[in-house]
Amino acid sequence: MPPIIECRHLGKRYAGSQEALLDVNLQIQRGELAFLTGHSGAGKSTLLKLIALIERPTRGSLKINGHEMTRLPDIGIPRYRQKLGIIFQDHRLLTDRNVFENVALPLRITGLDERTISRRVRAALDKVGLLKRENSNPRSLSAGQQQRVGIARAVVNKPAILLADEPTGNLDPELSAEIMRLFVDFNQVGVTVLIASHDQSLIYHFGKRIIVLDKGQLVEEYDRV
Amino acid sequence: MKLQAPNLSREHLLSWLHQHRLALKTAINHMLSNPVSTLLTILAIAIALALPSTIFLTVNAISSNLGDHDGRQLTAFMKLHIDGKQLHTLATELEKNPKIDHVDVITRAESLENFRQSSGMEDIIELLPDNPLPAVLVIHPDGKLDRVETLQRLKQQVESMTEVASVALNQEWMSTLFATLHAIERFALMTALLFAFLVALVIYNGLRIEVLRHRNEIEVIKLVGGSDHYIQRPFHYHAIMLGGLGALFAALLVAIAFMGLRPHLSELSRLYGTPLSLELGINFIFTLFLLGVILSLLSARISLNSLLKGIQP
Numbered sequence: 159m160p161p162i163i164e165c166r167h168l169g170k171r172y173a174g175s176q177e178a179l180l181d182v183n184l185q186i187q188r189g190e191l192a193f194l195t196g197h198s199g200a201g202k203s204t205l206l207k208l209i210a211l212i213e214r215p216t217r218g219s220l221k222i223n224g225h226e227m228t229r230l231p232d233i234g235i236p237r238y239r240q241k242l243g244i245i246f247q248d249h250r251l252l253t254d255r256n257v258f259e260n261v262a263l264p265l266r267i268t269g270l271d272e273r274t275i276s277r278r279v280r281a282a283l284d285k286v287g288l289l290k291r292e293n294s295n296p297r298s299l300s301a302g303q304q305q306r307v308g309i310a311r312a313v314v315n316k317p318a319i320l321l322a323d324e325p326t327g328n329l330d331p332e333l334s335a336e337i338m339r340l341f342v343d344f345n346q347v348g349v350t351v352l353i354a355s356h357d358q359s360l361i362y363h364f365g366k367r368i369i370v371l372d373k374g375q376l377v378e379e380y381d382r383v
Numbered sequence: 384m385k386l387q388a389p390n391l392s393r394e395h396l397l398s399w400l401h402q403h404r405l406a407l408k409t410a411i412n413h414m415l416s417n418p419v420s421t422l423l424t425i426l427a428i429a430i431a432l433a434l435p436s437t438i439f440l441t442v443n444a445i446s447s448n449l450g451d452h453d454g455r456q457l458t459a460f461m462k463l464h465i466d467g468k469q470l471h472t473l474a475t476e477l478e479k480n481p482k483i484d485h486v487d488v489i490t491r492a493e494s495l496e497n498f499r500q501s502s503g504m505e506d507i508i509e510l511l512p513d514n515p516l517p518a519v520l521v522i523h524p525d526g527k528l529d530r531v532e533t534l535q536r537l538k539q540q541v542e543s544m545t546e547v548a549s550v551a552l553n554q555e556w557m558s559t560l561f562a563t564l565h566a567i568e569r570f571a572l573m574t575a576l577l578f579a580f581l582v583a584l585v586i587y588n589g590l591r592i593e594v595l596r597h598r599n600e601i602e603v604i605k606l607v608g609g610s611d612h613y614i615q616r617p618f619h620y621h622a623i624m625l626g627g628l629g630a631l632f633a634a635l636l637v638a639i640a641f642m643g644l645r646p647h648l649s650e651l652s653r654l655y656g657t658p659l660s661l662e663l664g665i666n667f668i669f670t671l672f673l674l675g676v677i678l679s680l681l682s683a684r685i686s687l688n689s690l691l692k693g694i695q696p
Binding site for chain 1: 394395397398399401402405599600602603604605606607608609610611613695696
């Protein structure tokens with residue numbers, strides 16, 4: 159089986175600026191949980207954006223499950239993203255609808271029937287411990303709860319890959335550990351998880367593979383098992 | 384993880400219908416959440432559609448009603464020796480011509496009687512040894528013959544007949560009338576094109592504001608795998624409703640304009656001796672509605688392609 163994520167000489171240069179990512183070679187195996195770490199500007203977010211095809215690489219190869227993604231036409235991106243779960247530091251929740259509708263959004267896009275949507279949204283909310291808040295507006299939730307809604311939205315479509323960009327950036331250590339434990343739980347049921355975080359004490363605590371980026375380059379890689 | 388083509392099952396169709404229902408609901412919510420902006424956009428579309436519609440319908444009413452006016456007829460004066468039988472034979476022959484609708488026959492005796500009644504010179508007429516007036520054929524051309532050149536050709540054709548002494552056609556009056564009507568028709572067409580462009584601009588601006596208001600939502604939808612079609616769908620419904628309602632309001636404005644125009648047209652009607660009626664038929668309202676919807680949808684499709692391109696998660 160090919161690696162679920164494979165980067166070869168992957169690079170990204172934004173127009174009118176320096177290389178954000180430079181010649182990254184990386185393989186993530188199916189069912190793996192890995193942390194991307196490094197200082198601010200190291201290229202962690204850029205790498206996640208390239209994997210999610212939010213940005214297109216300017217050089218190199220990116221293969222997902224053996225498929226070359228650099229040649230994927232724009233029209234194929236939505237279908238690809240439906241197989242991903244993406245979590246951001248700022249949650250990106252919609253405040254004009256309740257928690258249930260936020261989590262249901264990826265399922266509505268795929269066109270599932272209401273009964274399936276209801277069942278899967280409630281299962282996802284139950285998993286993150288927010289089933290009782292399904293009718294709440296996201297604004298009425300704490301930062302930790304909002305992040306958990308974001309995670310429920312990311313996993314509700316049963317993604318093969320979960321990408322998280324600084325998911326604990328605004329949270330205190332206790333809530334951060336709680337969020338990380340959720341990622342570990344999803345990983346244990348077979349989801350490949352790639353988390354970008356600069357919080358080294360937190361990621362060392364979980365004893366998983368750690369990939370260190372610096373100035374757009376992969377400089378170190380090790381397992382904390 | 385496999386990238387599969389969508390299957391076209393019954394479930395897929397139901398899901399597609401469900402998505403359209405949701406998109407329609409979203410579009411209605413968008414409109415209701417900004418009633419003032421929505422109403423102003425609908426009114427702008429209504430005005431843009433109403434003006435060329437009013438001109439078009441008015442010109443059309445004048446053209447079709449004055450088309451039957453006596454000024455379009457040819458009067459053929461027969462040679463004096465032509466008797467009643469020959470006159471009717473000639474009239475029957477002329478009516479076979481597809482350019483002619485019908486022919487009225489006025490015998491010499493009828494001509495004299497008409498003259499007697501209209502001139503008031505009964506005493507003088509009594510003194511005349513013979514009837515000096517010729518028989519007349521009043522030729523009514525086909526309704527589609529509205530060009531002076533065509534009527535001229537018909538006149539020449541009738542004049543060339545051996546029984547005919549001369550043919551009269553009020554060419555100056557006809558030329559002026561049809562030239563004016565054609566100029567107004569062209570003006571109406573240009574106005575319609577200009578206002579169609581205006582409708583497109585109004586839709587573009589309305590959608591631009593809506594897209595900006597929902598920028599965050601669009602970014603999130605793109606992030607979780609929503610296609611451009613999925614994102615555009617509520618905006619398409621929004622545009623369709625704006626265009627449709629705008630067209631219905633336009634019909635209302637045209638009806639109001641007609642109420643104001645009718646007294647002025649009655650004077651024109653009196654001058655030409657023919658009734659002029661301004662009617663807003665159900666067919667025209669339906670056409671206007673379709674036009675508003677199609678124009679809005681096309682504008683929305685073009686606008687959204689460029690507006691959404693700039694929004695990335």
